[in-house]
Amino acid sequence: MPKSTLTDEFIEPFLLATVHVLNVQAQVEAKPGKTQPKQASQVMSCDVSGVIAVISEKYSGSMIICFPEKTFLKIVSSMLGETYSEVNKDILDGAGELTNMIFGQAKIVLNQNGHTIQTALPTVVSGKNHDLSANGKGASVVIPFESQAGNFFLELGISEAA
Amino acid sequence: MFDLKTKVLVVDDMLTMRKTVIKMMKEWGYTDIHEAKDGEEAWTKTQEGGFGLIISDWNMPNLSGLEFLKKVRSDATFAKLPFVLVTAEAEPQFVAEAIRVGVDQYVVKPFTKESLRMKLESAYKKCSMRMSA
Numbered sequence: 001m002p003k004s005t006l007t008d009e010f011i012e013p014f015l016l017a018t019v020h021v022l023n024v025q026a027q028v029e030a031k032p033g034k035t036q037p038k039q040a041s042q043v044m045s046c047d048v049s050g051v052i053a054v055i056s057e058k059y060s061g062s063m064i065i066c067f068p069e070k071t072f073l074k075i076v077s078s079m080l081g082e083t084y085s086e087v088n089k090d091i092l093d094g095a096g097e098l099t100n101m102i103f104g105q106a107k108i109v110l111n112q113n114g115h116t117i118q119t120a121l122p123t124v125v126s127g128k129n130h131d132l133s134a135n136g137k138g139a140s141v142v143i144p145f146e147s148q149a150g151n152f153f154l155e156l157g158i159s160e161a162a
Numbered sequence: 163m164f165d166l167k168t169k170v171l172v173v174d175d176m177l178t179m180r181k182t183v184i185k186m187m188k189e190w191g192y193t194d195i196h197e198a199k200d201g202e203e204a205w206t207k208t209q210e211g212g213f214g215l216i217i218s219d220w221n222m223p224n225l226s227g228l229e230f231l232k233k234v235r236s237d238a239t240f241a242k243l244p245f246v247l248v249t250a251e252a253e254p255q256f257v258a259e260a261i262r263v264g265v266d267q268y269v270v271k272p273f274t275k276e277s278l279r280m281k282l283e284s285a286y287k288k289c290s291m292r293m294s295a
Contacts, residue, residue: 025182025272080181094178100221101271104250111253119221119251 005059005158006139010110011035014063015143017105018154021098022147026079030147038133038140044153045129048072048087050099052122054158056115061135061158063106065099069128071150078149087126096122102154135159164244164286166191168214173197173204173230174248175222179271183217183248186275201225205233208240215282217269220249220256228263235264244289246281248273 015032022028046066054061067075069087076094077083084091099122107117125132134140135157143154164170170192174180180197187195196213198204202225204218216234220227227247234240244266249256252270260268267285269278 021272024274076178080178081185089177090181091178093176097176097179097271100176101250104252104271108253121221121223 004139005160006141006156008035009113010115010158011141011143011156013106013109014102014154014156017102017109018065018143018145020105021101022075025098025101026075026149028075028078028147028149030145030152033144033146035141035143038142038155038157042142043131044133044142044155046132046153047126047128047130048092048095049125049130049132050095050097050122051125051132051134052099052103053120054103054117054156055120056117057161058116059158059160061138061140061156063099063103064132064134064153064155064157065095065102066132066153066155067095068150068152071147071152074149075147092124092126095126096124099124133157163283164192164215167194168192169194169196169212170215170217171196171198171204171207171213173199173201173216173218173222173227175200175219179219179248183278186278189275190279201227201230201233204230208234208243211239213243215244215246215285217246217248217282220247220251220260228260231260231263231265242289242292244285246285248278 022030047069048067050065076091134155138159140157172183200222218227246267248269250271267281269281
């Protein structure tokens, strides 16, 4: 069985990037909880999500940041310095931008450590209680975060190349 | 620093990021701020003329910030136009490529209002030296 890419060494840059990006860009202090393997039956209940491909020569997968609506509204309101009470097209891509920044920061660290993660563009998914999977074929982990804006999740899923 | 009357073009495919940069610029007193959602739209607006500063994202669909910068630098009319790239792509080879193409400053996301101000100040100094050379 090949060694999984989803080691602490791989996960930690995403975790640290999430804390850093939310702190600098949205002035939100996020605290990561325990990283856990995603169970096959586990449903991620998201209202707004940012998704980005995590692809290198050796593996492919994705990173998802999953926000309940209330959390997302508080984070974007803090980012933009304006209060938003409902999710609309003007703020929806905030999830994409946060995803882009977290991915970008993690990618710098991982590529410095010998990975070859490629540039990617994020996409945004919205809709009450939607469920996404970072990786339908291989292993995934879920990292819960707590913050003064509310809870949210980061999911990382990777399939090793054959 | 750039004159507060400078016509500024803010380019990003993410509306929230354009809003973030524009809000910071307005808080400093800039009044003539325009926006574009990708490099293609930005190049069209640039050709209309009058801009004194471009602040552009790198990673955008249609025409990336780097490709937009190449177009600006290869046109004699705009070749000296101050150009700042704002991006999450801070790996050395990306920075080296942007410098080779002629970027004046490089802002790494995420960024604070203060870090953007310092980068703009640095870009201004660099452009002033270039203009007087």
